[in-house]
Each structure stands twice: as structure tokens, then as C-alpha cells.
Amino acid sequence: xxxxxxxxxxxxxxxxxxxxxxxxxxxxxxxxxxxxxxxxxxxxxxxxxxxxxxxxxxxxxxxxxxxxxxxxxxxxxxxxxxxxxx
Amino acid sequence: xxxxxxxxxxxxxxxxxxxxxxxxxxxxxxxxxxxxxxxxxxxxxxxxxxxxxxxxxxxxxxxxxxxxxxxxxxxxxxxxxxxxxxxxxxxxxxxxxxxxxxxxxxxxxxxxxxxxxxxxxxxxxxxxxxxxxxxxxxxxxxxxxxxxxxxxxxxxxxxxxxxxxxxxxxxxxxxxxxxxxxxxxxxxxxxxxxxxxxxxxxxxxxxxxxxxxxxxxxxxxxxxxxxxxxxxxxxxxxxxx
Numbered sequence: 206x207x208x209x210x211x212x213x214x215x216x217x218x219x220x221x222x223x224x225x226x227x228x229x230x231x232x233x234x235x236x237x238x239x240x241x242x243x244x245x246x247x248x249x250x251x252x253x254x255x256x257x258x259x260x261x262x263x264x265x266x267x268x269x270x271x272x273x274x275x276x277x278x279x280x281x282x283x284x285x286x287x288x289x290x291x
Numbered sequence: 292x293x294x295x296x297x298x299x300x301x302x303x304x305x306x307x308x309x310x311x312x313x314x315x316x317x318x319x320x321x322x323x324x325x326x327x328x329x330x331x332x333x334x335x336x337x338x339x340x341x342x343x344x345x346x347x348x349x350x351x352x353x354x355x356x357x358x359x360x361x362x363x364x365x366x367x368x369x370x371x372x373x374x375x376x377x378x379x380x381x382x383x384x385x386x387x388x389x390x391x392x393x394x395x396x397x398x399x400x401x402x403x404x405x406x407x408x409x410x411x412x413x414x415x416x417x418x419x420x421x422x423x424x425x426x427x428x429x430x431x432x433x434x435x436x437x438x439x440x441x442x443x444x445x446x447x448x449x450x451x452x453x454x455x456x457x458x459x460x461x462x463x464x465x466x467x468x469x470x471x472x473x474x475x476x477x478x479x480x481x482x483x484x485x486x487x488x489x490x491x492x493x494x495x496x497x498x499x500x501x502x503x504x505x506x507x508x509x510x511x512x513x514x515x516x517x518x519x520x521x522x523x524x525x526x527x528x529x530x531x532x
Contacts, residue, residue: 222470248437
């Protein structure tokens with residue numbers, strides 16, 4: 206199974222994932238990413254923080270090549286996403 | 292090679308030569324388990340209890356929908372399932388996180404200890420009570436602390452537990468657990484675990500060098516994790532008859 210690395214893009218800063226996780230394909234990596242974002246955002250909301258709104262998860266392969274970028278707001282429930290997206 | 296169980300138990304008071312000999316004898320049958328191998332299967336009924344001599348192991352339960360919760364990490368000197376001597380059927384499982392050398396201590400030998408060595412019986416009982424205290428403390432961190440504090444607390448705990456068996460030096464130790472294993476222990480996604488680890492590094496609390504975890508500022512890490520080692524009862528002396 207390929208190893209996917211999930212780095213957090215926050216403003217100009219990249220919080221690197223040096224360990225990665227083995228998953229069957231990029232679809233599974235996206236699902237894994239969405240789960241991770243919801244976990245992060247859930248805790249941020251619990252503590253009243255909204256500093257994550259412009260963050261994104263950057264999924265790369267082991268060579269560092271970007272495969273997909275998942276904005277945090279894409280992990281929100283549909284009506285919240287629509288309210289923030291327009 | 293010195294036996295980490297004897298070292299750990301002697302923190303509660305010196306053992307007699309006879310007691311040390313019997314511990315050495317009952318822990319002499321060893322097996323090696325590679326990373327992620329099962330040491331004790333969930334739901335099995337073992338005829339021995341597994342003592343970790345080297346390595347790093349986890350105890351886990353699976354929810355009915357197949358998701359894993361790690362309920363404990365075990366280090367050298369820990370019995371992962373001393374309770375199976377009394378409870379018989381395992382309600383959880385034990386797996387190697389990193390390569391483990393495990394002593395398989397026959398339940399019939401433990402029975403002999405309870406017959407002939409009252410002090411050893413009490414001091415082994417003490418270890419299972421501390422296991423329970425660690426579970427209660429983890430429940431408290433899981434229920435009442437944010438993710439960063441939970442991990443800070445765990446890193447302080449491990450520093451003390453590994454230090455007790457000579458495996459932490461200057462507040463640094465080998466932590467072979469992956470982000471996924473830490474996540475399964477502390478109720479976090481791997482993305483969240485990575486985020487917290489990088490924040491702790493960025494704030495100068497810890498440094499990682501491969502699998503080596505270095506605590507740079509133990510006082511601050513303890514404060515963030517609201518950590519006090521009292522629940523480990525590490526140097527509490529047990530009275531002899």
C-alpha cells in the first residue's frame with residue numbers, strides 16, 4: 206500500500222507530517238484527511254477558535270509530490286460549508 | 292542481563308535472594324514478538340501471563356464495528372496480563388508495538404508464588420493496582436483534557452515509568468509508537484496527533500530524533516499535562532511480615 210503524508214498548510218506555514226500513513230488509494234487518503242480535519246476543527250470549535258478557517262491539508266506521496274489539497278472548510282457539514290463558501 | 296521485573300519490584304522494598312531466584316526462574320522462558328505481532332489474543336484463555344522484558348507493547352480492545360482503542364502501553368518490567376492468572380479469559384488483547392522479548396510466566400508458577408511467597412504476592416498485586424490507577428488517570432485525561440494536554444501528560448508518565456527501569460536518560464527515551472497508535476490510545480486522528488506533536492516541538496517542549504523523544508522542558512510539559520506522578524506509586528514501600 207502506498208504511504209500518504211498529510212501536511213497542514215496554515216497561512217504561509219507548513220506543519221509537516223514526516224511519518225505518513227499507509228492507505229489503499231488516494232480516495233482512502235481523502236477520507237482519512239476529512240476525518241482528521243473534523244477531529245482538529247471539532248476541538249478548535251470546542252475551545253471557541255476559528256483560526257483554522259483558511260487552513261488546508263496537503264496530501265503528498267513519499268517523494269513530497271502534492272497529490273491533493275483539502276481545504277478545512279470542505280470537511281464541514283454541507284450547510285455550514287455553503288454558508289462559508291459563498 | 293538484569294531482570295526489569297526485579298528492579299521494578301525492589302523499588303517497593305528489597306527482595307530476599309530466594310524471592311529474586313524464584314522470579315528469575317519463572318521468567319526464564321522467553322519469546323520474541325516482532326512489531327505488530329499479537330502477544331496475547333483478544334478473548335483467549337492463556338495458561339501464562341506475559342511479562343515484557345524488552346520492547347514496547349500495547350493493550351487494546353476493539354469496538355464491535357472493528358475500531359481499535361489502545362487502553363495501555365507496557366514497558367519492560369510490566370506484566371501485560373498478570374490479571375489473566377485470576378480472570379482466565381482475556382477481555383482485551385496485547386500486541387507488540389516494537390519488537391518485544393517476553394517472558395511467559397506459567398500460571399501454575401504464579402500459583403506457587405501465592406502459596407509460598409506472601410511478600411511477592413502483595414508486591415505483584417500492587418502492580419495490578421497501579422495498572423488500574425493508570426487506567427483511571429487515562430480516563431481522566433481523555434474525559435477532561437484537550438489533545439495537547441493528553442499527550443503532554445502521557446510523555447511525562449512514560450518518562451517516569453521508563454526511568455523506573457533505567458530506560459530514560461536525562462528526560463529522553465525511545466518512543467516507538469506511531470501517530471496512529473498514539474491516536475488510538477488518546478482518541479485522536481493521526482492528523483491531530485501530528486499537529487500536536489509539531490506544536491509541542493515548535494514550542495520547544497520536546498524534540499524528536501528518529502524514535503528518540505527528548506523532553507526539553509519537563510517543568511512546562513508537566514504543567515501543560517497537569518501531571519503529577521502520585522498515581523504511579525513508584526517508590527511506595529510495602530511492609531514485610
